[in-house]
Amino acid sequence: MRQFIFRRTCYSIVTLFILSLTIFAVVRLTGDPALLMTEPGARPEDLARVRALWGLDRPWPIQYAHFLLNILTGDLGTSFNYRMPVSELYFERLPNSLQLALSATLLSFLIGVPAGLLSAVRVNGAWDNIGKVVALTGLAVPGFWLGLVLILVFSVWLAWLPTGGKGDWRNLIMPSIALGWYFAASLLRLTRSSMLEVMRSEYIKLARLKGLPGYVVIAMHGFKNALVPVLTLAGVNLVVMVNAAVIVEVIFAWPGIGRLLYEGIFQRDFPLVQGVVILAGCMIVLVNLFIDILYAYIDPRIRLTK
Amino acid sequence: MAITTAGRGTEARAAGRWRGKLSAARELPLLPIFILVPFAFAALFAELIAPYDPTMPIPGAKFFMPPYWMEGGSPDALLGTDFQSRDILSRLIFGARVSLLVGIMGTVVAGSLGTALGILSGYLGGWVDQVIMRVTDAWLALPALVFAIFLATLLGPSMWNIVTILGLVYWTRYARVIRGEVLSLREREYVKLAEIAGASSLRVIMRHILPNVLNTTMVLASLTIGVVIIAEASLSFLGVGVPPPEPAWGLMLSEARSTLMAGKWWLTVFPGVCILLVVLATQLFGDWMRIRLDPQQRNL
Numbered sequence: 264m265r266q267f268i269f270r271r272t273c274y275s276i277v278t279l280f281i282l283s284l285t286i287f288a289v290v291r292l293t294g295d296p297a298l299l300m301t302e303p304g305a306r307p308e309d310l311a312r313v314r315a316l317w318g319l320d321r322p323w324p325i326q327y328a329h330f331l332l333n334i335l336t337g338d339l340g341t342s343f344n345y346r347m348p349v350s351e352l353y354f355e356r357l358p359n360s361l362q363l364a365l366s367a368t369l370l371s372f373l374i375g376v377p378a379g380l381l382s383a384v385r386v387n388g389a390w391d392n393i394g395k396v397v398a399l400t401g402l403a404v405p406g407f408w409l410g411l412v413l414i415l416v417f418s419v420w421l422a423w424l425p426t427g428g429k430g431d432w433r434n435l436i437m438p439s440i441a442l443g444w445y446f447a448a449s450l451l452r453l454t455r456s457s458m459l460e461v462m463r464s465e466y467i468k469l470a471r472l473k474g475l476p477g478y479v480v481i482a483m484h485g486f487k488n489a490l491v492p493v494l495t496l497a498g499v500n501l502v503v504m505v506n507a508a509v510i511v512e513v514i515f516a517w518p519g520i521g522r523l524l525y526e527g528i529f530q531r532d533f534p535l536v537q538g539v540v541i542l543a544g545c546m547i548v549l550v551n552l553f554i555d556i557l558y559a560y561i562d563p564r565i566r567l568t569k
Numbered sequence: 570m571a572i573t574t575a576g577r578g579t580e581a582r583a584a585g586r587w588r589g590k591l592s593a594a595r596e597l598p599l600l601p602i603f604i605l606v607p608f609a610f611a612a613l614f615a616e617l618i619a620p621y622d623p624t625m626p627i628p629g630a631k632f633f634m635p636p637y638w639m640e641g642g643s644p645d646a647l648l649g650t651d652f653q654s655r656d657i658l659s660r661l662i663f664g665a666r667v668s669l670l671v672g673i674m675g676t677v678v679a680g681s682l683g684t685a686l687g688i689l690s691g692y693l694g695g696w697v698d699q700v701i702m703r704v705t706d707a708w709l710a711l712p713a714l715v716f717a718i719f720l721a722t723l724l725g726p727s728m729w730n731i732v733t734i735l736g737l738v739y740w741t742r743y744a745r746v747i748r749g750e751v752l753s754l755r756e757r758e759y760v761k762l763a764e765i766a767g768a769s770s771l772r773v774i775m776r777h778i779l780p781n782v783l784n785t786t787m788v789l790a791s792l793t794i795g796v797v798i799i800a801e802a803s804l805s806f807l808g809v810g811v812p813p814p815e816p817a818w819g820l821m822l823s824e825a826r827s828t829l830m831a832g833k834w835w836l837t838v839f840p841g842v843c844i845l846l847v848v849l850a851t852q853l854f855g856d857w858m859r860i861r862l863d864p865q866q867r868n869l
Contacts, residue, residue: 274706277703278703278706278707278710279707281704281706281707282707282708282710282711285704285707285708286719289719289720289723290723293720293723293724294723299723399852399853400849402795402848402852403795403845403848403849403852404845405799405802405803405841405844405845405848407803407806407822408822408837408841408844408845411822411825411826411829411837411841412837412838412841414829415829415832415834415837415838418830419829419830419832420832426830503712506712506715507713507714507715509714509715509718509803509807510714510803510806510807513807514826524715524718525807527722528718528722528807528808528809529808531722533722536718536719536722537719540711540715540716540719543711543712543715544707544710544711547710547711547712548710551710
């Protein structure tokens with residue numbers, strides 16, 4: 264187990280290393296970082312000063328070492344617009360994004376898992392067909408467009424819900440649906456296929472042969488085991504939603520990380536954009552590591568195979 | 570059949586052949602074809618079909634004209650006009666070109682890059698495999714949209730930049746899957762025999778590996794083209810995609826946002842429905858291809 268954790272941690276460190284290298288290289292290959300690090304319309308002497316200040320006139324390997332060192336010490340630069348360290352801004356917005364993501368995850372879980380279960384229990388039945396339609400539209404309806412239509416219907420026409428901003432629970436309903444819709448569909452698909460796979464296994468046959476009633480077999484033997492991959496997907500989704508809910512947060516004026524990124528793009532605030540991207544990558548790598556270790560802890564087959 | 574006369578036998582055979590053709594037609598994914606053909610047609614012949622120039626105001630038309638069946642609408646602009654009194658219908662028709670072009674080209678770039686790297690990784694193994702797979706892991710760790718936004722802010726908005734960006738963001742999925750396939754293909758007899766016969770790595774890859782993974786690439790491509798189209802719309806919506814005044818569906822949605830509160834629904838609904846239909850059709854088509862090409866998937 265210790266060996267597994269060690270190996271897995273090493274992989275994550277390599278991944279983070281390559282991620283930082285990618286970001287570093289992409290910035291320098293596509294243009295002049297000094298132009299990005301200064302506010303638009305800077306004079307040439309300002310550019311020169313910025314190059315000297317950030318060490319952009321030095322060779323790439325030294326620049327990269329500095330870049331990496333800065334990340335490791337948590338210094339991701341200062342936002343032009345907010346005049347605040349990027350990491351501080353990120354962690355200030357994190358609770359808001361987390362709140363929205365949790366509520367969207369809960370919603371997608373409540374829709375996706377029961378629907379997937381029903382589809383799997385009655386394959387090709389009416390429920391399965393409804394489930395297929397939901398899964399398909401969930402993947403085809405862009406979440407942001409769904410958000411716009413929800414605003415049109417429930418805020419503009421019916422005037423039931425506020426159009427955006429952060430307030431009480433009513434502000435959470437529409438962004439959660441817009442964000443969770445896609446994941447509801449993917450959870451549905453996964454629950455269904457995972458459940459079908461489990462229901463074909465030997466211990467389900469045994470449970471049936473023992474004469475257990477159908478619902479006990481489905482709930483206690485089938486569902487419990489089918490839930491494992493579903494929970495992983497939900498966990499990964501949650502982290503992705505925290506960091507990638509850009510458009511939904513923009514549409515609903517939700518003060519989260521996605522909107523922070525959008526403000527960064529809009530105001531040409533490069534340190535902010537780069538910082539958010541780095542932090543998002545780190546968070547996802549760490550959560551993946553955590554999930555993998557948790558799995559190895561639960562399921563010995565994982566830690567024993569290579 | 571055995572007792573029938575020759576004449577009737579021919580008839581029966583003809584009927585059988587006819588029935589065979591019918592069932593082949595029934596097997597074709599009709600719904601996606603019915604949806605995609607008009608959009609492809611619009612994209613190809615936009616200049617001929619569109620009633621107006623999509624980037625210029627209709628002379629003499631009002632701003633925000635509703636669709637013609639509503640009060641205040643006129644048959645001059647069937648689906649209404651936008652904030653610059655441009656014709657929505659013409660913009661949708663030209664927008665089909667942008668969406669399909671970016672969707673297809675982005676998928677082609679991602680698919681070629683991913684397949685090539687996946688084959689190299691799987692076939693050559695060793696440090697090449699390690700490097701490619703570690704890069705794949707790292708790139709997969711970033712949420713696709715966040716990564717695309719990051720690249721788009723660096724490269725600046727233009728249609729071909731978006732194609733490059735989406736190619737760079739989505740190749741990783743292909744590389745992973747293709748590598749897995751190649752790992753098992755590499756152990757097949759005919760590959761081993763070709764190697765023993767002295768075929769170069771390049772020849773083995775081109776003759777024996779590539780043709781066998783192309784099916785998978787096609788299925789992945791047809792399933793991800795919708796994702797790429799939505800990604801393009803998202804980037805355009807955020808202002809880092811196709812630049813105005815180009816008529817892209819995502820951009821139209823973004824321009825419609827400020828008037829959504831005023832209840833000008835047609836500006837939001839029509840472009841969204843177009844995206845929805847195209848993505849839905851490509852999804853259905855992808856599912857159909859997957860089932861056609863991989864019988865094991867049929868129940869899942």
